[in-house]
Amino acid sequence: MRSPMKRSIAAVMAAGLIFAACGSDDDTPAATDAPTETDAPTETDAPTETDAPAETDAPTETDAPAETDPPDGGGDALPLEGDVEVAAGTTLSLGDCPDDWSATQGVDGDEIRLGQTLPQSGALAAFGAIGEGMQMYFDFINDTDPIDGKELVLIAKDDGYEAGRAVANVEEMIDSDDIFAFGHVIGTPINLAIRPITDEACVPQLFNSSGFPFWGDPANFPWTVGNILNYVTETEIWCTAIVEEFGEGATVAALIMNNDFGKTYQQTLNESDACAGVDVVSEQLHDPAGADVTNEMTTLAATEAQVLIAGTTSKFCSQTTADLAARDWRPRTYMSYTCNNLASFFEPVKDQAKTLSDAGAGPYMANSNKVCGDPVWADDPKIIEIERILDEYGGVTCADGSFSTGILYGEFLVDVIRAASELPGGLNRVNLMAAVWNADLTNDSLLGGTLKLDGVNDAYWTEGAQLQEVVVNDDGSLVFEPRGDFLDFEGQGGSFG
Numbered sequence: 473m474r475s476p477m478k479r480s481i482a483a484v485m486a487a488g489l490i491f492a493a494c495g496s497d498d499d500t501p502a503a504t505d506a507p508t509e510t511d512a513p514t515e516t517d518a519p520t521e522t523d524a525p526a527e528t529d530a531p532t533e534t535d536a537p538a539e540t541d542p543p544d545g546g547g548d549a550l551p552l553e554g555d556v557e558v559a560a561g562t563t564l565s566l567g568d569c570p571d572d573w574s575a576t577q578g579v580d581g582d583e584i585r586l587g588q589t590l591p592q593s594g595a596l597a598a599f600g601a602i603g604e605g606m607q608m609y610f611d612f613i614n615d616t617d618p619i620d621g622k623e624l625v626l627i628a629k630d631d632g633y634e635a636g637r638a639v640a641n642v643e644e645m646i647d648s649d650d651i652f653a654f655g656h657v658i659g660t661p662i663n664l665a666i667r668p669i670t671d672e673a674c675v676p677q678l679f680n681s682s683g684f685p686f687w688g689d690p691a692n693f694p695w696t697v698g699n700i701l702n703y704v705t706e707t708e709i710w711c712t713a714i715v716e717e718f719g720e721g722a723t724v725a726a727l728i729m730n731n732d733f734g735k736t737y738q739q740t741l742n743e744s745d746a747c748a749g750v751d752v753v754s755e756q757l758h759d760p761a762g763a764d765v766t767n768e769m770t771t772l773a774a775t776e777a778q779v780l781i782a783g784t785t786s787k788f789c790s791q792t793t794a795d796l797a798a799r800d801w802r803p804r805t806y807m808s809y810t811c812n813n814l815a816s817f818f819e820p821v822k823d824q825a826k827t828l829s830d831a832g833a834g835p836y837m838a839n840s841n842k843v844c845g846d847p848v849w850a851d852d853p854k855i856i857e858i859e860r861i862l863d864e865y866g867g868v869t870c871a872d873g874s875f876s877t878g879i880l881y882g883e884f885l886v887d888v889i890r891a892a893s894e895l896p897g898g899l900n901r902v903n904l905m906a907a908v909w910n911a912d913l914t915n916d917s918l919l920g921g922t923l924k925l926d927g928v929n930d931a932y933w934t935e936g937a938q939l940q941e942v943v944v945n946d947d948g949s950l951v952f953e954p955r956g957d958f959l960d961f962e963g964q965g966g967s968f969g
Contacts, residue, residue: 611865707746836940
């Protein structure tokens, strides 16, 4: 049931893969590229190569980190004051934390109190099920295998995918809800807006549910770590497959959500060497809060491009599918991994999805994990376990929405929290970040590969994926069919910049 965790510092794998999760500012978004006016943090929230970190962000020769044994479960406990190096190039400057900061806040009683802000309303409300699924998994762990004798408690608040509401939620939870750490906050602009707050408060912001490359920056933001496949890597996977299928000069039309999330896809398409072989003939930005993408899709369809890139998410995944099915245009379509829940985003438009599937034009996605509800995995022991937990603790199934994603994400949190509790000194925020930045685990929900972090040497969590196509079988079942081998880039991403 529990994934094994090793807490020794991992070695960098020396494989010569053609993709990099984030190699330089040439293939990652610049700080000035992303934020919309309503969601935008300031430029100082996202350092570029020319924005050197402040002296307090990294140890200097006169302010060296405390010398400690590696966080491998042996030796002395990590100190809870001063500058503490918890992983390679990753230092917690505890002297800069608020005066009332406590390493054990939220875990000094009989609870482990975790915070989350996510869209439970609005255009991206389908993702609210992730938080509910996470709570179901925490209830399961509390009943069967509690961490350090404590009860996991999730405090989740609705932000409607609005950065201002998310900031208010996070500030309230820090001030009033006795939060130990935040986990799996959803959305790139949301996470970017709250990072300065959690960083200043020295509160862990774990496994951001976003593939934004800025999350892999432990040298400057050691309290924050990402989760899903880096959007740069994802886009480069698409571009390589496009050139293989259509050749150099393949024409591409792109639907892009107009925020940091979508613009990462856009900039990678235009600036990455891996995408140099494609010809982007049209880019249409759409409002994340808009009603639909009909006008944008009409403009893109007029290009008759060979490929459609859908750098969008949630209800716009379904809308893009339905719109394509109503047209004669049948491009090879690549959709964001965030669209990969079959029940949430394709069941509502299954007839239209079948129209595309029958024409061999179902959307392709770079998936990293088995998708609960896909009949391919109906007899898989891990999926059976997930279905059982959903039924016993929530009365739902994988067919009811994205609840199963919440279980996967809950497992990541449980693994690192449990690992932290087993370090000398027990469960505290310093040990939690040491467990995170030296993590080496597997999870049976993954399609392959491992989940490793090694400070600045390897700052990206999910680094493997397989291209899969959404197909509707004759019996009406929705499945993901593989369209290539599993690609493993473990250890190749380095860190941001």
